[in-house]
Amino acid sequence: MLSKLDQVRNALLSVTENVGHYEALNQTDKYIVWAEDGEGSSAEGDNYKLEQSIQGTIDYYTKDEDDPNAEGIQTALKAARISFYLNAVQYEDETQYIHFEWVFEVA
Structure with a gap:
């Protein structure tokens, strides 16, 4: 499971070094926070999990x-x-940040 998540971290680090897992690393004017939420799609057969993805x-x-x-x-x-979709883009009045949110899935 962890090697699947390394793919996400490494892809994000290719964009910027300010990438935090679960929480912000440095809250500058531009930063990324990512986290796994749970299991995504999976495949089972003969009472056995054949494939698991993490979302x-x-x-x-x-x-x-x-x-x-x-x-x-x-x-x-x-x-x-890495499979993904853009889930939301919103402006946050209190912080004046534009907040992009993607949902990803890795297998």
């Missing part, structure tokens, strides 16, 4: 409206062959 979220916070890292995250996930 989680990637959150990117930026104060730059035209931040190329948002696209860079998607490009890095594609290059690493």
Whole structure:
């Protein structure tokens, strides 16, 4: 399971070094936080788990409206062959961050 998650961490580190697992590493004007949430799709047969995937979220916070890292995250996930979808983009009034959220799945 951990080797699957290494793929996610390594892909995100190719975009920026400010990548935190579960919590923010450094809350600068641009940072990524990612975490696994649980099991995604799986395949079972003959009372045996044949394949397991892990699902989680990637959150990117930026104060730059035209931040190329948002696209860079998607490009890095594609290059690493990690399944994902963009779940939400929202502006946070209190912090003035633009918050991107992706859901990923690795097998």
